[in-house]
Amino acid sequence: MPSTLFDKVWDAHLVAELPGGGALLYIDRHLVHEVTSPQAFDGLREAGRPVRRPDLTFATVDHNVPTDGRPIDESSLSGKQLAALARNCLEFGVPLFGYGEEKQGIVHVIGPQLGITLPGLTIVCGDSHTSTHGAFGALAFGIGTTEVEHVLATQTLRASSKPKSLGIRIDGTLGEGVSAKDLILAIIRKLGAGGATGYVVEYFGPAIEKLPMSGRLTICNMSIEMGARAGMIAPDETTLAYIAEGDRPFAPKGEEFVRMAAHARTLRTDDPTAFDRLETIDVDALKPQVTWGTTPAMTVDIDQPIPEPRDAGEERALKYMGLKPGVSMRDLPVNTVFIGSCTNSRIEDLREAARVVRGHHVAAGVRAMVVPGSEEVKRLAEREGLREVFIEAGFEWHRAGCSMCLGMNGDILRPNERSASTSNRPYEGRQGPGSRTHLVSPVTAAATAIAGHFADSRDLK
Ligand SMILES: CC(C)[C@H](C(=O)O)[C@@H](O)C(=O)O
Numbered sequence: 001m002p003s004t005l006f007d008k009v010w011d012a013h014l015v016a017e018l019p020g021g022g023a024l025l026y027i028d029r030h031l032v033h034e035v036t037s038p039q040a041f042d043g044l045r046e047a048g049r050p051v052r053r054p055d056l057t058f059a060t061v062d063h064n065v066p067t068d069g070r071p072i073d074e075s076s077l078s079g080k081q082l083a084a085l086a087r088n089c090l091e092f093g094v095p096l097f098g099y100g101e102e103k104q105g106i107v108h109v110i111g112p113q114l115g116i117t118l119p120g121l122t123i124v125c126g127d128s129h130t131s132t133h134g135a136f137g138a139l140a141f142g143i144g145t146t147e148v149e150h151v152l153a154t155q156t157l158r159a160s161s162k163p164k165s166l167g168i169r170i171d172g173t174l175g176e177g178v179s180a181k182d183l184i185l186a187i188i189r190k191l192g193a194g195g196a197t198g199y200v201v202e203y204f205g206p207a208i209e210k211l212p213m214s215g216r217l218t219i220c221n222m223s224i225e226m227g228a229r230a231g232m233i234a235p236d237e238t239t240l241a242y243i244a245e246g247d248r249p250f251a252p253k254g255e256e257f258v259r260m261a262a263h264a265r266t267l268r269t270d271d272p273t274a275f276d277r278l279e280t281i282d283v284d285a286l287k288p289q290v291t292w293g294t295t296p297a298m299t300v301d302i303d304q305p306i307p308e309p310r311d312a313g314e315e316r317a318l319k320y321m322g323l324k325p326g327v328s329m330r331d332l333p334v335n336t337v338f339i340g341s342c343t344n345s346r347i348e349d350l351r352e353a354a355r356v357v358r359g360h361h362v363a364a365g366v367r368a369m370v371v372p373g374s375e376e377v378k379r380l381a382e383r384e385g386l387r388e389v390f391i392e393a394g395f396e397w398h399r400a401g402c403s404m405c406l407g408m409n410g411d412i413l414r415p416n417e418r419s420a421s422t423s424n425r426p427y428e429g430r431q432g433p434g435s436r437t438h439l440v441s442p443v444t445a446a447a448t449a450i451a452g453h454f455a456d457s458r459d460l461k
């Protein structure tokens, strides 16, 4: 019987089938951040247990860190979570990429960058966007705080029954000004915000094979936004070249790399008939996408009008977003442009945005900010002169962190302010109370900052 990439990684990590349909899985890498770990460490302490594999556990601070140079307010909840992680890592011997340190960054950006994320591994983190790491052909998913404690203590996860598999075949070629972000928004728009609930998704096909790792990471990142348990892409030569290049201190080297690469080449779905469900999408005619509502499925092409609401949920979304059907998306002015988040803050995202920005200026009255996904991305961008491009155009240049992806760290919108944001969730209040978020790609965000309203990057030329 043909099997899927997901089957292969699952089977290789199955320790035991549990009575009642669950499974005990061995976990290769456990990523930890300050928001979902404090109670887990408290639990270990109370039980008098150590962290079983501190060498396979990696911690960073991202959600709560100030990105604009403000000092950390130690009396705030953010300050307390940051301090707790530092204490816990010291006590339990877990390596921490702390605030101000060179390896610090958003957990889903530093995993791949440091060579922690590799093909065929199981990777968990107390964070829903752990699906990001599936871009390497890893089985990666978010877990709750109780499970974080279980993984810390045992290096295994009690998973519920094995999810079904959904293959999404993506044909065609992305046009200029259209990116992986537009592709994943189009997929979510087609399948719906719950369209992949209960599935592990594998993206494959010609359009995926042509994508660099940065785009594959963007796609797997947002799998969770259609309810998927995980997103995966089979490792190929692009994946292996990414792991081999650059400064990746935790990536295998020499003989070890050769072994890993040989294993990675076996990690593919034997035949699409192995999927429980199959969907296809063609991207030849895909246009830049913009969300208009409060889920990532409420999306239109940039040259389409705001749609008529089809149900009470869409009506509520329109009201919250302060929008009327029929208004052209392109005519909608924005207050803020945010280029950042684990979806779109890698060096490639910044390069693409800078290419659009170069020689232009941010529109009057618009606040535009770039928040690199890691301190390493920030350093690289500075070395390449991207910082100057953004600063000269009137953008703010920040330190690494989750920043305005969610309102936990001081980077927020004021009530009723509208943003073009490269993040992944346009939920009510996500970027601050009353905030109105529209998801876009980095190049669309850059063009929008310059135009002052939603704009197609191809119009700027
Ligand atoms: C804080 C954390 C638990 C949360 C998540 O799980 O996704 C956050 O990263 C988010 O994006 O909303």
Ligand code: SF4
Binding pocket: 062, 063, 106, 107, 108, 127, 129, 341, 342, 343, 401, 402, 405, 406, 423, 424
């Ligand atoms: S950048 Fe946003 S989506 Fe990603 S981990 Fe941080 S808060 Fe969650």
